[in-house]
Each structure stands twice: as C-alpha cells, then as structure tokens.
Amino acid sequence: MTPSSPDAAFDKWLKKPGKWLEGTGPYAEIAVSSRIRLARNLHQRTFPMKANQEAGQEVLRLMKEAALKVPSLKGALTFEMNQLNALDRRFLIERHLISHDLSEQKRFGSAVIIDPAEHISLMVNEEDHFRLQIIFSGLDLGRAWKEAAALDHAFSEVLMFAFSPNWGHLTSCPTNAGTGLRASVMLHLPALVFQRKAEKMLQRASQLGLVVRGLYGEGSEVKSVFFQISNQVSLGKSEEEIIENVVKLTRQLSEYEHQAREWLMTHQRMKIEDSVWRAYGTLSHARTLTSSEATDLLSTARLGVELGLIPKLSMGVLNELLVMAQPAHIQKRLGKEMDEAVRDQARAEYFRDRLKRGSATG
Amino acid sequence: MSDMLCDACQKNPAQIHYSEMINGKFSEFHLCESCAKDKGMTLVPFASHFSAGDLLSSLVEIPFGLQASEGQSEPSEACPCGMTLKAFKQTGFLGCPECYKTFKKPLEAVLRQIHGSAEHVGVTPAKVAKGGLTKAERIKRLKKDLTKAIELEHFEEAAALRDKLKGLETE
Numbered sequence: 234m235t236p237s238s239p240d241a242a243f244d245k246w247l248k249k250p251g252k253w254l255e256g257t258g259p260y261a262e263i264a265v266s267s268r269i270r271l272a273r274n275l276h277q278r279t280f281p282m283k284a285n286q287e288a289g290q291e292v293l294r295l296m297k298e299a300a301l302k303v304p305s306l307k308g309a310l311t312f313e314m315n316q317l318n319a320l321d322r323r324f325l326i327e328r329h330l331i332s333h334d335l336s337e338q339k340r341f342g343s344a345v346i347i348d349p350a351e352h353i354s355l356m357v358n359e360e361d362h363f364r365l366q367i368i369f370s371g372l373d374l375g376r377a378w379k380e381a382a383a384l385d386h387a388f389s390e391v392l393m394f395a396f397s398p399n400w401g402h403l404t405s406c407p408t409n410a411g412t413g414l415r416a417s418v419m420l421h422l423p424a425l426v427f428q429r430k431a432e433k434m435l436q437r438a439s440q441l442g443l444v445v446r447g448l449y450g451e452g453s454e455v456k457s458v459f460f461q462i463s464n465q466v467s468l469g470k471s472e473e474e475i476i477e478n479v480v481k482l483t484r485q486l487s488e489y490e491h492q493a494r495e496w497l498m499t500h501q502r503m504k505i506e507d508s509v510w511r512a513y514g515t516l517s518h519a520r521t522l523t524s525s526e527a528t529d530l531l532s533t534a535r536l537g538v539e540l541g542l543i544p545k546l547s548m549g550v551l552n553e554l555l556v557m558a559q560p561a562h563i564q565k566r567l568g569k570e571m572d573e574a575v576r577d578q579a580r581a582e583y584f585r586d587r588l589k590r591g592s593a594t595g
Numbered sequence: 596m597s598d599m600l601c602d603a604c605q606k607n608p609a610q611i612h613y614s615e616m617i618n619g620k621f622s623e624f625h626l627c628e629s630c631a632k633d634k635g636m637t638l639v640p641f642a643s644h645f646s647a648g649d650l651l652s653s654l655v656e657i658p659f660g661l662q663a664s665e666g667q668s669e670p671s672e673a674c675p676c677g678m679t680l681k682a683f684k685q686t687g688f689l690g691c692p693e694c695y696k697t698f699k700k701p702l703e704a705v706l707r708q709i710h711g712s713a714e715h716v717g718v719t720p721a722k723v724a725k726g727g728l729t730k731a732e733r734i735k736r737l738k739k740d741l742t743k744a745i746e747l748e749h750f751e752e753a754a755a756l757r758d759k760l761k762g763l764e765t766e
Contacts (some may be wrong), residue, residue: 395692
C-alpha cells in the first residue's frame with residue numbers, strides 16, 4: 234500500500250520503524266547498522282551551493298523524472314524541504330533519512346526521495362546534486378553496496394553525471410571525489426571502552442586510512458559507546474577495495490569487543506548485570522525521561538540485550554524505542570507540538586507502555 | 596569531566612564528548628546539548644552517520660592543509676561559474692564541475708593530499724562510458740546556455756561559452 238501523502242507516509246512510518254532497525258543483521262550484537270552513500274552530480278551543472286533557484290529547481294525536476302524510470306524506486310515519495318514544517322524536517326532527520334544540512338534548506342530545490350520501506354533515501358541538492366543512501370541492519374556492507382550499485386547504474390543510464398576519466402565523480406567537495414563513496418558501519422563497543430582499550434584499537438584503525446568517529450554521553454557507570462568506522466579515501470581505490478577495508482576492520486574490532494565482553498562477564502558479571510537491570514528498571518517505570526537520559530539508559534540496556542542478560546527485551550524493541558524516544562517522533566505520534574517537560578512525560582509513558590507490552594515488534 | 600565547558604559556546608557544561616581518529620591524529624571535542632544540536636549531532640547514537648565535512652568544518656578550519664600551497668601564486672582567475680581559488684580555500688567547496696578544469700593544478704595537489712592518489716579506478720557511469728552527449732547535443736546545449744547568459748548579462752560566461760561553441764563547430 235503506497236501512502237498518498239507526506240502525512241500518510243509519516244503515520245505509516247510511526248507505526249513501524251524501517252527494516253534496518255530490526256537489529257537482525259550479521260554481527261548485530263556489535264554492528265548496529267551499515268550504510269553506503271554515493272555522491273553524484275549532473276554534467277555541466279552548477280553545484281547546489283552556487284546554484285540559483287531556477288537551476289536548483291531544474292535539478293530537482295530532472296531527478297524526479299529520472300527516479301520514475303528506476304524500478305526499485307517504485308512508489309517512492311518526494312519531500313521538498315520548503316514544503317515541510319520544522320517538525321516534519323526534524324522527523325526525517327531523526328529517521329536518518331535526511332541530513333541536518335539538507336533540512337536547513339541552504340540550497341534551492343532541496344528535497345529527498347524515499348522508498349516506502351525506508352532503506353533507500355536520495356537527497357537532492359544537499360552538498361551535491363544527489364546523494365544516494367542505503368542502510369542495512371548489522372554488518373551488511375556487501376549487500377548494501379550491491380543495491381546501491383544497481384541504483385547508481387540505473388540512474389547513470391538516464392542521467393549524465395559530472396565525471397572525469399582521471400578524477401572520477403566530480404563532487405562539490407574534493408574529499409568525496411572519485412567513487413563518491415562513503416561506506417560506514419556503526420559499532421557498539423562498550424566493553425573495549427570499559428577496559429580503556431578503545432583508543433588504542435582505534436588509533437591502529439586510523440593508520441589504515443579509515444576514519445573512526447565516536448559519540449558518547451556521560452553519566453552512566455557502564456559507558457555505552459557507539460563508534461562509526463568509515464573510509465576516508467574515495468579516490469584511487471575501487472569500490473570493492475574501499476568496502477573490503479571497512480569490513481575487515483569492523484570484523485577485527487568486533488572480535489576484540491567480543492573478547493572484552495567475555496572478560497567482563499567472567500570478572501565483572503555482577504557489576505554489569507546490576508547496571509543493565511537498573512537501566513531497564515528505570516526505563517520501564519520512570520515517570521519522566523529526558524532525551525539524553527533515555528539515550529543513556531537505552532545504551533546501557535543495549536549491552537544487556539547483547540549479552541543476553543535481559544531476555545524479555547529484544548534488539549528490535551530497543552532500536553524502536555531509540556527512534557521513538559526522539560523529540561519530533563514523540564510530537565508526531567501524539568499529533569501536536571509539545572514543550573520539553575510535556576515531551577519528557579510522554580516519552581516515559583510510551584516507554585512504560587511499550588516495555589510492558591513485551592518483546593513483540595510492531 | 597563534568598566541569599568541562601562546551602568547546603563551542605564556552606558557557607554550558609559539556610555533555611557530549613566526540614572523539615575522532617583520522618590518519619593517526621586524535622581530536623576530541625566537548626559540546627553542550629544545544630551546541631551539539633546546532634551542529635547537527637543528535638544524541639541518538641545511530642544518528643551519527645556523520646558526513647565528513649559536516650561537523651568538522653563547523654568546529655575547525657578546513658582540515659586539508661590548503662594553507663601551504665608551496666609558493667604557488669594565487670591566480671585571480673575565476674571559473675565561469677564565479678568560483679575563485681580563494682573562495683574555495685575558505686569554504687572547501689567548489690562551484691561546478693568545470694572548476695575541476697579551471698583549477699586543475701591546485702586541485703591535483705589537493706586530491707593527492709586527501710586521497711593519496713589522483714587516479715580514479717572505480718566504476719565508470721553508463722552514459723559516460725557510452726560516449727555521453729553527441730556533438731549535436733552539446734552544441735544545442737551550449738547555444739541554449741549562451742542565450743541565457745546574454746539574457747542575464749553574464750558577459751564573461753557568455754564569452755567563454757561562445758568560444759567553446761566556436762571550438763566545437765569548427766571541429
């Protein structure tokens with residue numbers, strides 16, 4: 234059933250988060266998600282940053298037209314940024330379907346084309362004329378690349394890309410030139426962080442020409458930490474080589490994390506158990522939860538699920554809660570704008586209810 | 596850790612700690628919740644499929660060492676789209692695909708610096724492989740662009756287009 238309007242699409246997505254969140258992919262207990270992003274520009278056309286309104290609209294028109302000729306985008310919806318209000322744009326960001334940059338509407342004709350299953354997202358007039366993104370759950374770069382390559386090929390038959398035989402795809406920022414490929418994996422490495430080994434591991438990784446980025450919050454005893462591994466170089470290597478490098482490193486880090494978790498379960502089991510169950514307890518009974526509190530607690534609970542310590546909580550539900558906990562999601566779900574205090578209560582209520590309902594997804 | 600101030604606003608306590616390792620160089624930033632949000636970082640962990648330029652360029656200068664161009668004289672020439680080398684160095688962004696031709700020399704150096712290579716070995720797009728636009732198509736397109744440029748009084752651009760057109764027509 235194809236939704237017929239943005240609101241209808243949002244409603245549908247609210248009820249069922251995208252497939253990539255189900256948490257069932259390979260290495261899912263350490264690799265959260267894999268993403269392939271391809272940056273492309275149209276031949277002889279000014280890049281979005283310098284393009285005027287007419288040029289921007291023309292690129293959008295061409296992209297929409299081209300998308301109609303691509304079979305795997307059948308039923309896809311186009312959302313133009315200037316036709317969405319702030320809350321809706323925020324919703325799309327929270328869903329990882331657009332970047333913060335696109336939502337700021339810095340360029341004319343900025344839009345996103347999304348397939349109903351939410352795993353293909355095509356941003357138009359962001360930094361480049363278009364950026365194709367495919368996300369899968371777990372460590373699944375190979376599959377994501379296969380799909381991305383097929384999509385890219387379909388577009389390349391219909392559109393003429395800005396491309397030079399020497400330098401490959403001509404992107405608005407030279408950091409993306411060549412293949413225009415950014416392959417990244419999101420990893421959860423709490424045990425390595427706990428053992429203070431993460432930094433050394435990541436240093437070694439970066440010497441392999443990969444970028445490692447980490448984001449973590451403060452406050453919980455067990456630091457739950459997420460890292461993104463991605464390639465830095467996009468020119469001078471083939472797509473397969475780039476992806477293979479990221480996969481190799483991800484497998485290595487996963488192995489180290491596995492070993493570290495085993496050590497923790499042997500020597501610190503009670504500490505971990507107590508920590509993750511306290512997190513679960515708060516999540517299922519608190520009366521108010523701030524955004525950062527929820528994230529922190531969910532991160533801790535995540536380790537519990539990954540270690541099999543919280544049988545009644547599944548990864549799918551956990552991921553769902555992570556998405557639904559976000560500010561725009563809370564407001565869209567209840568159909569109204571709310572200030573922070575009210576949101577915090579609504580969040581806590583949603584969590585209590587969802588966790589009571591148990592591990593069935595959806 | 597908890598008494599650390601936000602790197603960006605220097606006012607609020609830092610709650611979000613971001614670390615990065617690129618080419619053996621480790622950098623760490625500490626932000627408060629609102630500055631992090633401004634910079635496009637949400638607290639939801641897997642929102643962090645960052646784009647390379649995004650976070651970095653908002654916190655530090657453009658990281659790819661364009662400052663030292665080894666005595667290259669700064670040509671004041673501009674690409675037909677209006678982009679200058681100076682503007683590129685300030686923002687890190689080019690204006691159009693033609694910029695890659697206009698600033699060929701400095702860009703070759705930049706590409707080598709960033710990627711360690713300036714030779715594409717990946718996939719070639721289908722239409723490009725099939726020879727792209729025919730000459731007739733290219734002439735038609737140039738004529739259209741020329742008319743538009745004259746209309747908009749972009750005379751420099753128009754002159755460049757007219758030269759290209761002449762070149763193609765006499766081929």
